[in-house]
Amino acid sequence: MRKLIRDEIIKIFDKIPLAKNLSRKKFIGDFLIGMLESRKVQFKEIALHIESEATLESVERRIQAFFKDYDFDYRQVCLLLLMFLPKGKLQLSIDRTEWDFGIYQCNILMIVAKNGSIGIPLYWELLDNNSGNSNCKDRCDLLQSIVDVIGLDRIGLIVGDREFIGIQWLKYLKDRQINFCMRLPKNHLITLKNGAVCSINDLLSHQQERYFETCLVDGIWCNTMLKKLDNKDFLFLIGNLPAKQLGNLYRHRWCIEVLFQTFKQRGFDLETTHIKGNEKLSKLLVFVSIAVAIALKTGQYLHQKVKMIKVKKHGYKANSFFRKGLDYIRVNLKRQKQNFIATCQMLVYDFLRWIHLQFIYHKELTKIFG
Numbered sequence: 532m533r534k535l536i537r538d539e540i541i542k543i544f545d546k547i548p549l550a551k552n553l554s555r556k557k558f559i560g561d562f563l564i565g566m567l568e569s570r571k572v573q574f575k576e577i578a579l580h581i582e583s584e585a586t587l588e589s590v591e592r593r594i595q596a597f598f599k600d601y602d603f604d605y606r607q608v609c610l611l612l613l614m615f616l617p618k619g620k621l622q623l624s625i626d627r628t629e630w631d632f633g634i635y636q637c638n639i640l641m642i643v644a645k646n647g648s649i650g651i652p653l654y655w656e657l658l659d660n661n662s663g664n665s666n667c668k669d670r671c672d673l674l675q676s677i678v679d680v681i682g683l684d685r686i687g688l689i690v691g692d693r694e695f696i697g698i699q700w701l702k703y704l705k706d707r708q709i710n711f712c713m714r715l716p717k718n719h720l721i722t723l724k725n726g727a728v729c730s731i732n733d734l735l736s737h738q739q740e741r742y743f744e745t746c747l748v749d750g751i752w753c754n755t756m757l758k759k760l761d762n763k764d765f766l767f768l769i770g771n772l773p774a775k776q777l778g779n780l781y782r783h784r785w786c787i788e789v790l791f792q793t794f795k796q797r798g799f800d801l802e803t804t805h806i807k808g809n810e811k812l813s814k815l816l817v818f819v820s821i822a823v824a825i826a827l828k829t830g831q832y833l834h835q836k837v838k839m840i841k842v843k844k845h846g847y848k849a850n851s852f853f854r855k856g857l858d859y860i861r862v863n864l865k866r867q868k869q870n871f872i873a874t875c876q877m878l879v880y881d882f883l884r885w886i887h888l889q890f891i892y893h894k895e896l897t898k899i900f901g
Contacts (some may be wrong), residue, residue, distance in 0.1 A: 533575050534582065536864075536870055539879045546883060547611045548853055549603060549817075558597060559818075566822045567857065568864050572804045572815060596812045609680045609819050614882050615824040616644050616651055620687025623677075624650055624787040624875055625670060628794070629662045630802045636662045637812060642673055643787045649827060649853060650786035652693075652820040653677050656811035667699035674703070683707055688772075690784040698750040705751065705771060712770040712780040715748065719767065721755060722747035731757055731765050742774035793823055793853055823853065830856030832878060 537560035544556045565580035566572065578590040580886040585593075629638045638658040643650030654676045659663060688710045695713050704711045717731050723746050736742055740758040748755060754774040758766040768777040793799045799819050806812045816876070830852030834840050840848045840855055850858070863871035 536564060536875055539872075539875045540564075542879055543611070543614075543882050547607055547614075549607055549611065550601075555597075555601065556601045558593070558758065562597075562818055563822055563825070564864070566799065566818055569859050570799055570857070572799050572801055572819065572863070598806070599815055601814070603817055605654065605676070605817075606680050608820075609677065612651055612653055612820060612824055613644075613681065615828050616646055621681070621685055622647070622687055622783045622786075623653075623674075623689040624784045625674070625691045626784070626787045626791075627658075627665060627694065628791045631662075639816070640665045640669055640673060640785070642677060643790055645783050645786040647831075647852060648786060648789055649793060649823075649851070650790040651824050651827070652790065652816070654818055655813065657813050659809060664694050667697040667703075670695060670700050671703045674709075674845060677709075682868070683709065686710075688712065688780060688783065690781060692784060696749060701751045701753075701769075705753075710770070710772055712768055712772065712777050712783075714781065715767045715769060717747060717765045719765055731755060731767055732759065735759055735765070735875065744774055746818065781847065790823070794819055798823060798853070798857070826857035826860060827853045827879060828856065829859055832852070832856075833859060836877075837874075 537557060539562040540563065541553075541556045544550060544559065549559055550556045561581045561583075562577060563718070565577035569576045569579045571577060574591050574594045575587075578587055578594060583590050583604075623642055624645065625640075625642045627638065627640050629636065632636070637762070638660065639655055640658055641652055641655040643652050649715050654673055656669060656673050662770065678686070686709055690711070690714045691703065693714050693716050696715055696719075701713070720728050720730055721734065721743065722728050723743065735757055740756075742757075743755040745752060746755050747753075748769050753769045753771055754777065756766070756768040756774050756777040758778070760766055766778070766781075768781055770777050770780065772780065792798070796802075799822065801815075801819055804812070804815060806815055830840075830850075833855055834852060840850055840852075842848055
């Protein structure tokens, strides 16, 4: 069963070569299947779910050797992850997640694209700054990496929380005409059209919510939404789209929070990895990102083509698409049912068709990836 599923995965790698060597392709497929079945990122746990005539210790050593010696082309990784996203403009979110393992501090800056209620990672950077905030150059470089693969026209919006401010970063977005919505800390001042410089407290002294078009914030001319929140905090949003749209646009940011939860306790327990090097951890993120995307796509396919997920009385689905897909994969890897292979083949067919269409309509991809 695992060999048949791995062979289906390899069909995709033949078109978007995360690896050129067949042995490497088989390893990537085996590792992904092992991660999906175990729901773990520890090498020993994944090794238990890799079919091999070799001893468990030999399989572990093979995994360790891969993470030590192999280098991914992250442009290829980005292109592969794009296959799991809907057509049209992408709604991007930027954020960080971090944790400590002993003296090692993991600090990941990531940009994801919205797919329903969850995000699909496109690019990330492991920051070596003692768990500090990202700087403007980090953000610009990361977004530029995505632009180099998909072009500016594919980006519909980018959303960020209070960390993602600074004139260099905001100017980068405005100069490239990228739509953005960023939340600012409440202590930032606003210069109105009439030249008056005001604080949030000044502007919301008698109102719960206000909107301003074309005002100056942090050296950037933008539109602004201000709102009092129930916890005595403020929602202070800026962007280059109409001020009254900013509140709804900011909600897109939640998809990256859901993704981080899926990476960690609700999905693959990423924080339990004992990997300490940034390069190795970045490679592990490739596998976790693809595993999340596979489970999500499978759940969406089952909901649309097989059986819809029930909606409970409170209005929410009984299971997320991710959970539905992951549970289906794990159960069927054990039961070895033939219809599971048929589902995988159908999904792979969809992916291969996507790749074919992309290379027809976006000939620049041929120049980039050969």
